[in-house]
Amino acid sequence: MDFRLPQEVRDAGARMRAFVEREMVPREAELPPFTNTLSPAVIAGLVRQLRAEGLWALAVPRAYGGAGLGFLGMCALREALGHTTLCSLARLLGTEPPILLYGASEEQKRRFLLPTIRGERYGCFSLTEPDAGSDAGAIRLSAEPDGLDHYVLNGSKIFTSHADEADYALVFGVTPEHAGHGRGITLFLVEHGTPGFEVVRQIDSMGGDRPSEVRFTDCRVPAAGVVGTIGDAFGLAQRWFACDRIALQPPIALGAAARCLALGRAEGVAPTAEARELDMELDAARLMLYHAAWKADQDMDVRHEASMVKTAATTLGLRVIDRVLQWFGPAGYGRDLPMERYYRDLRRFPIAAGTVEIQQFIVARGLLRGYAPLNCLEGAD
Numbered sequence: 001m002d003f004r005l006p007q008e009v010r011d012a013g014a015r016m017r018a019f020v021e022r023e024m025v026p027r028e029a030e031l032p033p034f035t036n037t038l039s040p041a042v043i044a045g046l047v048r049q050l051r052a053e054g055l056w057a058l059a060v061p062r063a064y065g066g067a068g069l070g071f072l073g074m075c076a077l078r079e080a081l082g083h084t085t086l087c088s089l090a091r092l093l094g095t096e097p098p099i100l101l102y103g104a105s106e107e108q109k110r111r112f113l114l115p116t117i118r119g120e121r122y123g124c125f126s127l128t129e130p131d132a133g134s135d136a137g138a139i140r141l142s143a144e145p146d147g148l149d150h151y152v153l154n155g156s157k158i159f160t161s162h163a164d165e166a167d168y169a170l171v172f173g174v175t176p177e178h179a180g181h182g183r184g185i186t187l188f189l190v191e192h193g194t195p196g197f198e199v200v201r202q203i204d205s206m207g208g209d210r211p212s213e214v215r216f217t218d219c220r221v222p223a224a225g226v227v228g229t230i231g232d233a234f235g236l237a238q239r240w241f242a243c244d245r246i247a248l249q250p251p252i253a254l255g256a257a258a259r260c261l262a263l264g265r266a267e268g269v270a271p272t273a274e275a276r277e278l279d280m281e282l283d284a285a286r287l288m289l290y291h292a293a294w295k296a297d298q299d300m301d302v303r304h305e306a307s308m309v310k311t312a313a314t315t316l317g318l319r320v321i322d323r324v325l326q327w328f329g330p331a332g333y334g335r336d337l338p339m340e341r342y343y344r345d346l347r348r349f350p351i352a353a354g355t356v357e358i359q360q361f362i363v364a365r366g367l368l369r370g371y372a373p374l375n376c377l378e379g380a381d
């Protein structure tokens with residue numbers, strides 16, 4: 001058994017970390033208090049530099065022009081990005097492969113997947129509805145066939161991140177002929193500006209996020225925009241959630257926590273025993289994360305691991321940030337130090353892409369029904 005990460009993954013993580021320290025940390029003060037993004041010109045500059053330094057699309061499969069570093073690579077890059085409070089820009093910095101579109105048709109790949117990988121187009125993911133989030137199988141946005149070539153979408157979505165600025169939306173709807181809890185769910189690519197697709201409002205939050213309420217009113221979309229098979233998109237959503245729960249939120253939470261802990265030590269406010277205990281917990285969560293990422297790279301079923309990692313890493317990350325904030329006292333609460341920003345921006349992690357309570361339910365159900373091994377070293381063949 002070799003626990004070392006592949007050399008190219010370690011190199012990628014180290015290079016991204018150096019980039020973060022050099023190019024991003026010095027810009028943190030430019031973040032306005034209640035948004036988590038910088039000006040388009042600054043972001044474009046960062047993107048240019050990442051490309052020039054060979055740090056773009058490293059986790060994307062080679063078949064689509066990336067370096068093929070997979071989930072392990074995605075985790076290493078995003079753990080490094082966690083070391084800056086600008087980590088909410090991660091989705092714009094080539095570290096978030098559009099996994100949902102890997103199953104797209106050749107035409108969809110040409111129009112959406114490849115430009116997204118190149119950083120020319122961005123999508124948003126629209127599943128949650130006012131009455132269906134944790135219970136995603138209960139979504140109701142209706143997708144009625146209109147002749148042979150179109151569908152008409154009617155209904156509402158809520159908390160769709162970046163709906164206001166995305167070039168296209170990945171929208172989950174229900175085709176009536178297949179309807180039933182968790183069945184009949186189809187994924188549609190809807191271009192921004194399609195008549196009947198309306199961002200009703202953005203919801204202010206404690207962090208910089210402003211997810212949107214979106215309404216579809218007789219929104220006519222081509223059948224060519226269906227991703228995968230009609231009525232069979234629940235599996236695609238689960239695939240995306242497994243990615244999100246392993247490689248998107250947890251590494252950032254762990255990177256942020258490690259930075260705060262190091263700051264507490266450097267400034268002499270970290271109680272030795274407590275800080276050591278938190279180091280230990282961070283290491284345990286890191287092992288869990290990279291083990292899950294390794295399994296995902298072997299194409300193993302990681303739904304169980306994804307729920308465990310999401311729960312462990314996001315709650316631990318926030319706990320560490322909160323403890324370090326407390327060690328600093330009023331200075332920790334203030335905006336001169338990074339904890340205040342991290343705490344507010346990362347507080348969404350235990351909620352978005354499935355709450356931690358639901359992850360605990362998934363883990364418990366998997367164990368009780370025998371879907372998942374009790375021991376993480378079992379079932380790895």
Ligand SMILES: Cc1cc2nc3c(=O)[nH]c(=O)nc-3n(C[C@H](O)[C@H](O)[C@H](O)COP(=O)(O)OP(=O)(O)OC[C@H]3O[C@@H](n4cnc5c(N)ncnc54)[C@H](O)[C@@H]3O)c2cc1C
Nearest residue numbers: 125126127128132133134159160161348352353354355357
């Ligand atoms: C910042 C942010 C960004 C988001 N971005 C997106 C996005 O881009 N696209 C998208 O589709 N969605 C997005 N969401 C929505 C998010 O995924 C859902 O809000 C989340 O999955 C919770 O679902 P819900 O809203 O139905 O909450 P609810 O299910 O109403 O949850 C409320 C509380 O009840 C608890 N709960 C619910 N059921 C159970 C149960 N059976 N047992 C125990 N406790 C339970 C939950 O854990 C939670 O604590 C975003 C949310 C946030 C906050």
